[in-house]
Each structure stands twice: as C-alpha cells, then as structure tokens.
Amino acid sequence: MKIEKITEEYTFTESGGRFILDFGTIPFNIPVKAKFRISDVESAKFRMGATCGCTVLNAVVIDTKIVEQEIKYNAAIKNEFEKTVIITNAGKEYELKLKGTAF
Numbered sequence: 001m002k003i004e005k006i007t008e009e010y011t012f013t014e015s016g017g018r019f020i021l022d023f024g025t026i027p028f029n030i031p032v033k034a035k036f037r038i039s040d041v042e043s044a045k046f047r048m049g050a051t052c053g054c055t056v057l058n059a060v061v062i063d064t065k066i067v068e069q070e071i072k073y074n075a076a077i078k079n080e081f082e083k084t085v086i087i088t089n090a091g092k093e094y095e096l097k098l099k100g101t102a103f
Helices: none
Strands: 002-005 011-015 018-026 032-039 047-050 055-063 066-073 080-089 092-102
Touching (some): 018 032, 055 080, 066 092
Parallel strands (some): 018 092
Antiparallel strands (some): 032 066, 080 092
16 A cells, blocks of 8 residues: 655655654644545555544545545644544555644
C-alpha cells in the first residue's frame, strides 16, 4: 500500500508502517481537510475508520487498485490533538495518526 499526499499544506510522513498527518496549527472549531491517493490496495477489502466523531472520511474508488481519500477534521477543543484513523487493506491494519494544535 502506498499513500501519496494530494493536499500540499500539511505534513505527511511514514515510519514503520505508521502514517502521520500533521495539520500543524489550525483554527478551533473550523474544519480542515486533507486529500490522499492510496494505491496498491484491494478496493473491495479496503476500509478506513475514524475513532472519533470529529473526523469525517470520504473515499472515492478510482479503480480496483486506487482510492482517493478525503479526511476532514474539526478540532472541538483548543489544545494539542492526536487522533487515529484505522486503515484496513487486504486483511492488514495500519494506523494513520492525525495531529496538530487547535487555537
């Protein structure tokens, strides 16, 4: 599985099978969005799930091996945050951490 960032204003890294999306400093209670292209997937067995209600996911299947995923995060409190999105592809699970600071 390969993840490419489409939205340029945020930092995206991978380390040891964990993916990190750093929104940096964002406004409190105003949603921010990031978009990714995820390739080498089995789209019939591909799923992403948010672990909180402040994160909304919207996927578009491009073909059987490519999915474009939009992640919208709305910081409900003023503070540092770290949220987890679980990615399941072909029976394997990966974590995508969303982090940053809301002011």
